[in-house]
Amino acid sequence: MDDVSRNYDVVVIGAGPVGENVAERARTGGLSTVIVESELVGGECSYWACMPSKALLRPALARADARRLPGLAGAVAGPLDAPAVLARRDVFTSNWKDDGQVGWLDSVDVDLVRGHGRLDGPRKVTVTTPDGDTVRLTARHAVAVCTGTTAALPPLAGLDNVRPWTSREATSAKEVPGRLLVVGGGVVAVEMATAWQALGSEVTMLVRGSGLLPRMEPFAGEMVADSMRAAGVDIRFGVSMASVTREGGPEDQIRAVLDDGATLTADEILFATGRHPHTGDIGLETVGLTPGDWLTVDDTLRVTDVEDGWLYAVGDVNHRALLTHQGKYQGRIAGAAIAARARGEVLDDAPWGAHVATADTAAVPQVVFTDPEVAAVGLSLEEAEQAGRRVRAVDYDLGNVAGAALYGDDYRGKARMVVDLDAGVLAGVTFVGPGVGELLYSATVAVSAQVPVTRLWHAVPAYPTISEIWLRLLETFRG
Template sequence: MSGERTYDVVVVGAGSTGENVADVVVRGGLSAVLVEAELVGGECSYWACMPSKALLRGSEALSAARAVSGAAAAVTGEQDATATLARRDSFTSNWSDASQVEWVRVAGIDLVRGSARLDGEKTVVVTDADGAETRLTATHAVALCTGSEAAVPPVAGLRDVEPWTPREATSAKEVPGRLIVVGGGYVGCEMATAWSALGSTVTVLERGDRVLAGAEPVAGDAVTAALRAAGVDVRLGTAVQAARREGTEVVVTVAAGDGPAEEVRGDQVLVAAGRRARTHDIGLESVGLEGEGFLDVDDTLQVRGLPWLYGVGDVNGRALLTHMGKYQARQAAAAIVARAEGRDVDTSDWSPFVATADTHAVPSVVFTDPQVASVGMTSAKAAESGRPHRVVEYPIGSVAGASVHRDGYEGTAIAVVDTEREVLLGVTFVGYDVAELLHSAVIAVAGEVPIARLWHAVPAYPTISEVWLRLLETWRNG
């Protein structure tokens, strides 16, 4: 495919964020084209959310069964790793994007495959696998939805050992005998959980004093304890100094604090130490922007200083989560349509054209065992903000529904309360299967629901949601 074409909107990147931008603008009456160099559906569908959760689900189900007397007797074997990997493959359609391409066609969106680069105002040049170029011109807007990619820290020899990134960790075809995980964030902890349960001997190297550093401390402590109980060697305060290969082995040199250097040996090493924007080599210089780094955008996701250019999803660094990218896509697309029609774009807090949730009500779940589900501010973030607040905690295991759910349930619910306005600034749940509790907290935080009103939101008995009542009682009782 070559030549020149004109569309109302050109969307670079056909992951879930780009798909949503294109879909909303087309439903708003504009024409749109998606440009993608890899698989339509992007990171979440093939290398992140879906395959990782497929890898984790088997161990979650077994853990739940083993925690219920009577049901535990039925668990007489171990997880079938081969079957788990096959189920994971089905979640990714064996890395075929045929169904996603068909969705794009039915949605009335054009698709151009190839590597894209900006070439001046409202212009994108796409080079396909054969070197042919297609020049795309946007009448109204170009949306950059190129996402993010794994960052590899500048450690001597680390790139040379050809480490796994999260992509390889979620798509591996066999269980590594020994896996070294560099980084104790959510990816590192989830992959340590998954591969350990499938039979790998796992070592986690975290340079900080706890895993899940951005979460409430109790969350990191609970996940560390669970990983260690599962046989994972979790090393905190441990810096990676170098890496090399010796035959089939990976050798990682580490040091804990001021202690002597030592070597950790494994069959594979996973680098899960952060993300960087996919903005290099996409022609930002042609429109006067820096050639790499996260894009600086306003709350309508418009790149500052370039009213025709939008940076949506991970590429702007505001909230690197699939669901927040989709949220931003809906907001940005609505603004693009309104501006194309000559309408004023309302930028107030509750406007359908601006993104506000990605700065104060970001939900996230770490699918370890126990899970960590949170939204809004942690107690540390509230303290940093200077807002008057109080932290309320309640043991989830003390709720009747938790004892029904599993024997010996352990977990913690934490609410951060604005003491002036008496609304929730943030909520964290740490425990088994708490992910499904989270959206109630998202509504309370995003909607700034007064605690006086939440008191009348009565939880069903006996469910784990009764922890809401206990949190509010603890708040009332001071």
């Protein structure tokens, strides 16, 4: 076995979208950069999350839209072609091959070391390659941990023998299960329940709380639940799992017992019950940190509990905003900050400066790809009130907007903007309805740029589009 040593300005652990952005920004800043990856270059988003899940959901949502249009509804009355949907999903994951992503790293002059990377003291990373060789990397300026998260499973006895689905299995499954149990009520749970029900599964959702999408405006979860039930999903609130077993034999069925004594059987069970930081075996103990913990960072993404400021934690691993696009944003910020510090420059670290991740706390956008879609940015009404801001919620029925009525008959949706009455700007915006995901960037600009409500009157929405909701919200606010 070989043992080699290499020196770089920056070492990045984790070649998902976050690590790629850190590496590219650091390299653009003139720093020699290497990235370490133990699985596929491109990470969770490319192969087991964003891309495959949205590829599975798109046919379901397109069919739902088509069914709202007379003259088209009859043409899409039948079931989805499940093999074709799964084959298209496979295309979007590049059939779980990362040649294209590796080619991109080459194009931006970032080196790649495949293997399991672990911190080995300040500015040092030791990589065990698939062949058993050891590569010792030393960073002159910074090491960035971009290892993301893994699925959190409940402490149920014998769960490993059940072979449960997590988000990975749910997005990469090769066949449609006849019956699927989904445990959880958050984004992964509702999206995967939507996708697999549309593909032909009999889906039952088991939700510990009293509603879906608990971190969003209450009406969002209520409207999604109503639509899912109308589509045939059995949603049970206020229940927990007492035990689960896989019975084996020819049927190989799952048997789940709930805390209320009810028993359910299924072919597969998906646990969408949260995420853990992927930091258990990356050598945190060698730099005075606790393995398995989230990594606390400042607004330039530097780990606060490590001396000399050489360690960065970017993306989900710092628990600021567990979203791919937000992690990529952090990656751009961190890479630029690393390069600026290496050049001895003064950082632009004022709020909304080039080297601080201000949007993590002020303007985080998210789309939930269900029918109806949910799109939100900034604070909910409850969050704004808890923050002590004097706010007013302005609501409007999206179905009363001309563009929405043209989008599909019996359009059901709702919009809310939360206005900070003292600052005269928007604290948050939420849209629920078919196609509203494409409205979100305008809301993100309004919230992040702190556009005065009086100025928004002069941003004229085109008629007849769904974006006319902005005019209706502003009219309602003025009264």
